[in-house]
Amino acid sequence: MEKYIKQFENCLQGEKPFCTNICPFHVDILDFQAKMSRNNYNSAYKTFRNAVAFPDIVSALCPEYCAAACPRGKMDKSVQINLLEKTCVAKATKKDPTDYNLPIKNKKVAIIGAGISGLACALRLSSKKYEVTIFEKTDRIGGQLWDLLPSEVFLEDIRRQFQFENYTLNLNAEIKSIEEISNQGFDAVYVATGKNGHDFGALNQEKGHCVIKNNIAIFAGGSLAGKDPMYALADGLNMSWSLEVYFKTGKLEYPEKWEPCKIVEDPDKLKKTEPVIPTDNGIFTDEEVVKEANRCIRCQCDFCKKYFDLSAFTNKWPLKMRDEIFATVTASESMLHKSPAKKLINSCTQSTLFDDVCPGGIKLSEMIQEARYMLHKQGKMPGAYHQFWLNDMNFSNSKFAALRKNAPGQEESEYAFFPGCNLGAADPRYVSEPYKWLLSKNPKTGILLRCCSIPVQWAGDKELHKNELDNLVKEWEILGKPTLIMACPYCQKHLTEFLPEIKTISLYEILDKWGSDWDSVKLDQVYSVFDPCSARDVKPVQTAVRNLAENVGVSLEEFPKGDKHGCCGFGGHGSIANPEFAEYVAKQRSELNENPYIAYCINCRDVFLGEEKPVLHILDLLFDINMENNSGLPTVTERRVNRVDLKETLLKEIWGEKMTDKPEECKFDLIIGPEIKEKMNELKILEEDICEVLEFAEKSKRRTYKPEKGTYTCYREIGYITYWLEYRIKGEAYEIVNVYTHRMKIELEGIWNGRKTDADLR
Amino acid sequence: MEEKQTLICDKCNVGMEDKEVQFKYLNRSFRHKVKRCPKCGQVYIPEDLAEGRMKEVEGILEEK
Numbered sequence: 001m002e003k004y005i006k007q008f009e010n011c012l013q014g015e016k017p018f019c020t021n022i023c024p025f026h027v028d029i030l031d032f033q034a035k036m037s038r039n040n041y042n043s044a045y046k047t048f049r050n051a052v053a054f055p056d057i058v059s060a061l062c063p064e065y066c067a068a069a070c071p072r073g074k075m076d077k078s079v080q081i082n083l084l085e086k087t088c089v090a091k092a093t094k095k096d097p098t099d100y101n102l103p104i105k106n107k108k109v110a111i112i113g114a115g116i117s118g119l120a121c122a123l124r125l126s127s128k129k130y131e132v133t134i135f136e137k138t139d140r141i142g143g144q145l146w147d148l149l150p151s152e153v154f155l156e157d158i159r160r161q162f163q164f165e166n167y168t169l170n171l172n173a174e175i176k177s178i179e180e181i182s183n184q185g186f187d188a189v190y191v192a193t194g195k196n197g198h199d200f201g202a203l204n205q206e207k208g209h210c211v212i213k214n215n216i217a218i219f220a221g222g223s224l225a226g227k228d229p230m231y232a233l234a235d236g237l238n239m240s241w242s243l244e245v246y247f248k249t250g251k252l253e254y255p256e257k258w259e260p261c262k263i264v265e266d267p268d269k270l271k272k273t274e275p276v277i278p279t280d281n282g283i284f285t286d287e288e289v290v291k292e293a294n295r296c297i298r299c300q301c302d303f304c305k306k307y308f309d310l311s312a313f314t315n316k317w318p319l320k321m322r323d324e325i326f327a328t329v330t331a332s333e334s335m336l337h338k339s340p341a342k343k344l345i346n347s348c349t350q351s352t353l354f355d356d357v358c359p360g361g362i363k364l365s366e367m368i369q370e371a372r373y374m375l376h377k378q379g380k381m382p383g384a385y386h387q388f389w390l391n392d393m394n395f396s397n398s399k400f401a402a403l404r405k406n407a408p409g410q411e412e413s414e415y416a417f418f419p420g421c422n423l424g425a426a427d428p429r430y431v432s433e434p435y436k437w438l439l440s441k442n443p444k445t446g447i448l449l450r451c452c453s454i455p456v457q458w459a460g461d462k463e464l465h466k467n468e469l470d471n472l473v474k475e476w477e478i479l480g481k482p483t484l485i486m487a488c489p490y491c492q493k494h495l496t497e498f499l500p501e502i503k504t505i506s507l508y509e510i511l512d513k514w515g516s517d518w519d520s521v522k523l524d525q526v527y528s529v530f531d532p533c534s535a536r537d538v539k540p541v542q543t544a545v546r547n548l549a550e551n552v553g554v555s556l557e558e559f560p561k562g563d564k565h566g567c568c569g570f571g572g573h574g575s576i577a578n579p580e581f582a583e584y585v586a587k588q589r590s591e592l593n594e595n596p597y598i599a600y601c602i603n604c605r606d607v608f609l610g611e612e613k614p615v616l617h618i619l620d621l622l623f624d625i626n627m628e629n630n631s632g633l634p635t636v637t638e639r640r641v642n643r644v645d646l647k648e649t650l651l652k653e654i655w656g657e658k659m660t661d662k663p664e665e666c667k668f669d670l671i672i673g674p675e676i677k678e679k680m681n682e683l684k685i686l687e688e689d690i691c692e693v694l695e696f697a698e699k700s701k702r703r704t705y706k707p708e709k710g711t712y713t714c715y716r717e718i719g720y721i722t723y724w725l726e727y728r729i730k731g732e733a734y735e736i737v738n739v740y741t742h743r744m745k746i747e748l749e750g751i752w753n754g755r756k757t758d759a760d761l762r
Numbered sequence: 763m764e765e766k767q768t769l770i771c772d773k774c775n776v777g778m779e780d781k782e783v784q785f786k787y788l789n790r791s792f793r794h795k796v797k798r799c800p801k802c803g804q805v806y807i808p809e810d811l812a813e814g815r816m817k818e819v820e821g822i823l824e825e826k
Contacts, residue, residue, distance in 0.1 A: 343824045705770045742812040747784040
C-alpha cells in the first residue's frame with residue numbers, strides 16, 4: 001500500500017495552469033475566469049488585486065507573459081488575459097481594499113527605494129501591521145513608473161491601496177551604509193534601489209539575494225536584481241513573504257526558483273474559437289467578456305475525471321480517495337475507527353484505463369485491488385458484496401457444471417477450449433457450437449470448463465485465489481498442458497497475469513486463423529466493435545474480431561476514442577456493492593455512439609443487453625446463434641440451469657456419455673410468477689435459495705402467519721444475507737408471494753427471556 | 763400497511779408483539795423494536811423495514 005501512497009506525490013491535482021505558473025504574480029486564473037465569465041467584476045478584481053497588489057498599474061503594464069504559455073496559442077490565439085484584466089479594472093466599482101483590524105507586529109522593516117518593488121513590499125508588510133519605513137533618495141515615490149505611465153494612473157492606484165495602512169515615508173533620504181539602518185533598531189531591510197542601485201552586499205549571496213549583516217537580514221530584489229517592472233513588483237511581494245519567514249523562523253529563505261508547469265495538455269478540450277475583438281474603447285463589453293473568458297479551457301490535470309469512472313461518478317478526486325482508502329485499510333480493532341471507503345473500494349470496475357493514462361503514473365486500480373486484499377485480510381470486507389459471485393464460481397467449478405476432457409479418442413490435448421463460466425451460462429450454444437467447430441479443425445482440442453478464479457481476486461481473498469489457481473493448473477496438467485483457447489478476454493488477461501506458464505490464445509484469433517468459410521449475414525446497419533477493457537491494447541485480438549465481422553459482411557465503424565473507453569460496468573464485481581455506479585458506467589458505455597455494438601466479451605454483451613442497447617456477440621454472427629430473436633438475458637437461476645445443460649449436452653453430443661451428477665431438485669412444487677421471478681433476479685436470489693429457506697421453515701416450524709392474507713412468512717440466513725420469503729400453500733404447491741433480503745444479522749434470537757429456546761436456528 | 767395485519771407465530775399460535783431485537787452489521791450492534799413472538803422470541807421483519815430503514819443503515823455502515 002505504501003508504494004501506491006507514494007505514487008500520489010506525483011499527483012498533479014491543484015497544479016497551477018500554464019498561465020498562472022508563468023505569471024510573475026501567479027494570478028489564480030481559474031478563479032479569475034470563473035468570476036469574469038459571470039461578469040462579477042468586483043469579485044474578479046479582488047482575486048486580481050490579491051495577486052498583483054496594484055491592479056491598475058499591472059493591467060496597464062503587464063506584457064502578458066501568459067500568452068506564450070497558453071495552449072490555445074497553438075490553435076487560434078491565446079486567451080487575451082491582459083484585455084480581460086483591463087476590462088475588470090475598468091468595470092469594477094468596489095476597488096477599495098479591506099481595512100483589516102490586525103494586532104500590530106513587533107518587528108521593524110526598512111525599505112530602501114520607493115519604486116514599484118519597494119512599494120509592493122511595503123504594502124504587503126504594512127497591511128500585516130509590521131512597522132514599515134521607506135527611505136527614498138529622490139523627492140517622489142514611483143521610481144521608474146514615471147517613465148512608463150501617466151502619473152495620475154499609478155499615483156491613484158498607490159493611494160487607493162495604501163489608504164488604510166500606516167507607514168513612514170522618508171523622501172530625500174539616501175541610505176549609504178547599512179549602519180545607518182542598524183542604528184535605528186530595524187530588524188530587516190528590503191533593498192529595492194533600482195537599476196544600478198546600491199545593494200549593500202546582498203546580491204548574489206549563498207542563499208540568493210539575501211544576507212545577514214550587523215544582526216539585520218538584508219534582502220535585495222526588483223530592478224536592482226535585473227528584473228523588468230512586473231517582475232520587480234512581484235519581487236517586492238515575494239520578499240514580504242521571505243521577510244515574514246525570517247521573522248518567524250530566523251532563516252533566510254529566498255523565493256523558490258520557477259519550475260515549468262507539469263500539466264499534460266488534453267487535446268480533446270481545445271476546440272477552435274476565434275478571439276473576441278473588444279468593441280468598447282479597447283475593453284470588452286459584458287457579452288464579450290463572457291465569450292473571451294470562456295475561450296479559456298481552464299487547464300488542469302483532470303484525466304482522472306475523464307478516465308476514472310468512479311472519480312467522475314462520486315465527484316471525488318483521487319487524492320481524496322487515497323485518504324479514504326488509506327484510513328479504511330489501516331488495521332484497527334477500535335469501534336470508533338473509521339473505514340469510509342469500503343463501498344468505494346468494492347465499487348471500482350478494475351478497468352486499468354486510468355492507470356495507463358494518468359500523467360502522474362498513479363496506479364489507482366491496482367491500489368484498490370490491494371485495498372480489497374487488505375480489507376479481506378482484516379475481516380472488514382462486507383461479505384454480502386461478493387457472496388453471490390463466489391457462490392457462482394463454486395457452482396461453475398462444481399461437478400454439476402465443470403468439465404475437463406480430452407477430445408474423443410485422445411490421450412491428451414494439443415489445445416483446450418477454455419470458454420469461461422459466463423459464456424455457457426448466457427447460452428450453452430456459445431460454447432457447444434465453437435467447440436464442435438474447433439474439433440473439426442483440430443481433433444486434439446480438449447475442453448476445460450470452469451471459472452478462471454477472477455471472482456476471488458476481486459473479492460480480495462488471496463489465499464482462496466491461490467487455491468483456485470492451483471486447481472486450475474492441476475486440471476491443465478492432466479490435459480497434457482495444452483494451449484488454452486480463451487473465449488473470454490477477462491479470463492485470458494487473468495491467466496496471463498497469474499499463470500504465465502499456461503500458454504493461451506484468444507478464440508477469436510483461432511477463428512480468424514483457422515476459418516475462412518463463414519456464411520455471410522445480412523445486416524443493414526453499421527456496427528461498432530466494443531473492445532472489453534481486458535482486451536484494451538491487445539491488437540491481435542481486436543484485429544481478429546474485426547476481420548471476422550467483416551468476413552461475414554458486417555460494416556464497421558470505430559468509436560471516436562477507439563478502445564480507450566473503460567469498463568462496461570461488469571468488471572470488479574461492483575454491481576452489488578454499488579448498483580447505481582454500475583448502472584452509470586453501463587449507460588456511459590452504451591452511449592459511445594448510436595451504432596449497435598458487437599461484443600466479444602460475454603459480460604459486456606450481457607451488460608449492454610440489460611441496458612437495451614442493441615448488441616450482438618461475435619459468436620452470434622459466426623454460428624448464427626442469437627441473430628433473430630434474442631430471448632434476452634437469462635435469470636440468475638436460468639444461468640445455472642444453462643451451465644448444467646451445457647455440460648450435459650457436451651457429454652452427450654461429443655462423447656456420447658450420460659451425465660450422472662445433477663443438482664438435487666427442489667423438493668417443493670414452487671409457483672413463482674413473472675414479477676417475483678424478476679425481483680429474484682434483481683436481488684440475485686436463486687430458486688435454490690428459496691427452497692433452502694422453505695425447507696428450514698417447514699422443518700423448524702419457525703414461520704409467522706397472516707390470517708387475512710393466508711400467507712406464511714419465514715426467513716433464513718444464508719452466508720452474509722438473510723432471505724425472507726412470503727408464501728401461500730396451494731394444495732401440494734407453494735406459491736411464492738414475496739421475497740426480500742437484508743444484510744444485517746438478527747442476533748440472539750434463540751435466547752429468549754434469558755434462556756435458550758431453540759437450538760435449531762441455523 | 764403490512765403491520766396492521768394480524769400476525770401470528772405459527773409455532774406458538776400467539777399474536778406477535780413489538781419487542782426489541784438486536785441486530786449486527788459490520789461489527790456494530792444495535793437494537794430496534796420489531797414484531798416478535800412473546801413466547802418463543804421468533805422475529806418478523808416486514809419488507810418495508812428491510813428495504814427502507816435497514817437498507818439505509820446498512821449503506822451508512824458500509825461507508826463509516
